[in-house]
């Protein structure tokens with residue numbers, strides 16, 4: 021579990037990202053997703069910049085859970101909606117591929133002991149994938165998705181996303 025300072029830093033980064041979403045004109049589920057991107061990115065950065073095994077042991081389970089639950093929420097509640105529209109259908113297909121790659125990267129980290137030399141490179145691969153996935157969603161996917169579905173539907177999807185996320189079970193991936 022993150023300590024208080026890490027939680028505060030994570031929440032702060034989430035708030036910054038939500039504000040950025042607002043400036044970009046994103047709302048509803050898209051603003052919520054950007055906030056979560058900020059929160060998990062702060063934790064990932066904390067781990068990537070440290071070689072302390074205790075930091076890995078404390079924070080990786082939270083990062084892992086957050087990434088898997090976030091992707092499950094998106095995959096169940098958001099991207100099927102995007103698959104409905106011709107304008108965003110290709111995005112939904114691309115996201116499915118990227119979510120699988122993310123899951124594979126998580127499995128690679130899971131397979132290594134926290135103290136092993138291979139842990140940092142495996143975690144770096146995951147961190148780099150998350151960074152590029154998040155950048156693509158925020159710059160390319162979300163703006164066109166919101167424009168296509170409209171603000172009202174974007175707002176309505178937040179609750180569905182949260183429910184899908186809560187139903188995530190880490191063991192099932």
Ligand SMILES: [Fe+2]
Nearest residue numbers: 091094153157
């Ligand atoms: Fe995603």
